Amino acid sequence: MEIYVAYKDYDWMMRMVETLLETIAKAVNGSTQAQVGDNIIEFAGPYERISMYDSIKKYTGIDVSEMDEVALRKVCKNMGIETDDYMGKGKIIDEIFGEKVEANLIQPTYITDYPIEMTPLAKKHRSKEGLVERFELFVNGKEIANAYSELNDPIDQRERFEEQLKLAARGDDEAMALDEDFLRALEYGMPPTSGLGIGIDRLTMLLTNQPSIQEVLFFPQMKPEH
Numbered sequence: 144m145e146i147y148v149a150y151k152d153y154d155w156m157m158r159m160v161e162t163l164l165e166t167i168a169k170a171v172n173g174s175t176q177a178q179v180g181d182n183i184i185e186f187a188g189p190y191e192r193i194s195m196y197d198s199i200k201k202y203t204g205i206d207v208s209e210m211d212e213v214a215l216r217k218v219c220k221n222m223g224i225e226t227d228d229y230m231g232k233g234k235i236i237d238e239i240f241g242e243k244v245e246a247n248l249i250q251p252t253y254i255t256d257y258p259i260e261m262t263p264l265a266k267k268h269r270s271k272e273g274l275v276e277r278f279e280l281f282v283n284g285k286e287i288a289n290a291y292s293e294l295n296d297p298i299d300q301r302e303r304f305e306e307q308l309k310l311a312a313r314g315d316d317e318a319m320a321l322d323e324d325f326l327r328a329l330e331y332g333m334p335p336t337s338g339l340g341i342g343i344d345r346l347t348m349l350l351t352n353q354p355s356i357q358e359v360l361f362f363p364q365m366k367p368e369h
Contacts (some may be wrong), residue, residue, distance in 0.1 A: 153278060153290075155252055156339060160280060160288055161188030164251070164346070171350045179283050179349050181250050190280070194256040195236070198244045207236060215239070229314035233260025248281035257291075263303040265291035265317055275335075287346055290339040297329035 168175050168186040175187035193201065206219055215235045220227050224242050226235055236258055248249040248254075255278040256271060265275035277291035294300050304321040311318035347359040 151166050153276070154335065155191070155257070156290060157192070157278065158188065160281070160341070161186075161190055162253075163341075167346070168350060177350050179357070180352070182283060184282060184349060190251040190253055192253040192255055195240060195254055195258065195261075196256070198248075198254055199236070199239055199283075202244050203239070204246055205214060207239065208279070213267075214309075227314070229310065230261060231310050231313070231315070233258055234317075236311075237261055245281065246284045246288075249283055251280060251282045254279045254281060260306070262291060262306055264291070264294050266294045266296075266299075267299070282349060283344055288338060288339065289343045289351075293333070293336040293338055295329060295333035295335065297326050300330065301326055301330055 163187060164186045165175050167178055175185060177184045177186065178273050180346075186195060192294060196206070200206050203222070207215060210218065212232045213234065215232060216226055219235060220240060222239070222243065224238055226238060226330050230238070230356065240254075244254075256268060256274045257265070257277045259265075259267065259273055259281075262275045263279050265277045268274040268276050275291060277289075277353070279290075301321075304326070307319040308321055311320075311340040344356055346360055347353070351359065353359055
């Protein structure tokens with residue numbers, strides 16, 4: 144599910160998500176709590192909020208906020224995290240976060256203020272240099288929702304695409320292509336907008352205590368077994 148709304152503020156959007164999930168949990172289980180494996184998840188808000196950098200520091204003791212790519216690679220080596228030559232700064236930080244932070248985020252937690260390298264389509268943070276206006280909601284060690292302010296500056300967006308091309312030249316298969324049609328559309332104009340995507344399948348898994356996504360998707364059950 145994706146929702147696009149005019150930008151208000153993230154506090155409003157986060158509270159909206161909390162109200163939404165709390166209401167759904169009550170409708171499904173009659174309670175704001177849900178048993179997920181060995182964990183009891185509390186969907187009633189407010190949820191913890193912590194920045195990407197602070198979450199890494201909390202669970203590793205290392206402040207990566209001012210590190211360049213070389214220093215980040217050394218951190219990964221010391222922690223036994225494998226990296227590839229094509230990985231840029233953003234992807235390395237994401238690797239550290241995935242290996243050392245995600246599994247600890249059992250209760251609903253918002254991760255905020257992502258490095259600019261990680262989100263090429265998000266608007267720059269209004270008060271924090273080098274970050275973008277983005278948050279993700281994690282529950283039981285998995286991402287459930289993703290939201291950010293849509294970048295509507297065509298000059299900034301072109302520069303981000305060009306950085307992505309450099310990563311692609313290094314071998315990053317996930318790097319974005321330079322989209323001239325999209326840039327032309329931005330030049331005509333795009334209103335201030337924020338996008339929110341909620342993973343309905345993962346949310347359904349949580350609320351029904353299902354370990355496999357196939358248990359909550361209807362169509363795989365319609366296929367005959369051979």
